[in-house]
Amino acid sequence: MIELNVQGMTCQHCVAAVTKSIRALDAHATVAVDLASGRVGIESAQPVAALEAAIDAAGYTVVNA
Amino acid sequence: MIELNVQGMTCQHCVAAVTKSIRALDAHATVAVDLASGRVGIESAQPVAALEAAIDAAGYTVVNA
Numbered sequence: 001m002i003e004l005n006v007q008g009m010t011c012q013h014c015v016a017a018v019t020k021s022i023r024a025l026d027a028h029a030t031v032a033v034d035l036a037s038g039r040v041g042i043e044s045a046q047p048v049a050a051l052e053a054a055i056d057a058a059g060y061t062v063v064n065a
Numbered sequence: 066m067i068e069l070n071v072q073g074m075t076c077q078h079c080v081a082a083v084t085k086s087i088r089a090l091d092a093h094a095t096v097a098v099d100l101a102s103g104r105v106g107i108e109s110a111q112p113v114a115a116l117e118a119a120i121d122a123a124g125y126t127v128v129n130a
Contacts, residue, residue: 013078 002048004040007061009033014060021058025050067113069105072126074098079125086123087116 009015015033022031022042030043042051052062074080080098087096087107095108107116117127 010075011079013082014076017078 001041001043002051004042004048004052004055005063006033006038006040006055007063009035009038009060011035017058018055018060021054022051025054066106066108067116069107069113069117069120070128071098071103071105071120072128074100074103074125076100082123083120083125086119090115090119 006018009018012035015035018033018040019031022029022040022044026044026046028044029046030041032041033039040055044051055062071083074083077100080100083098083105084096087094087105087109091109091111093109094111095106097106098104105120109116120127
């Protein structure tokens, strides 16, 4: 389980978009997004850099913890 | 052409959701959303009350001009 700080999520559509971007990379990933804090918890076998790239490609910014 | 004030749109996904809700009612509607101001311009033969109800059903709030 990793936890990323993601900037730019403003509503539930954004939560869905971020979740979808991760699931596109790893269909079996477990994703838990807290919209208020921007924290995204991910359980996945994919490397962190790939997960970050997927979120970035969806239009959101991963920032350092 | 009518112009509605819509509250609750925070991002381009919200703009798409509001646009889609109107198009579901009237596939030929012209919809112009200004995200910053919340103004939604609509060209449609549908009654205003029906357009407002569609936006409301999508989870957004139409307020008085």
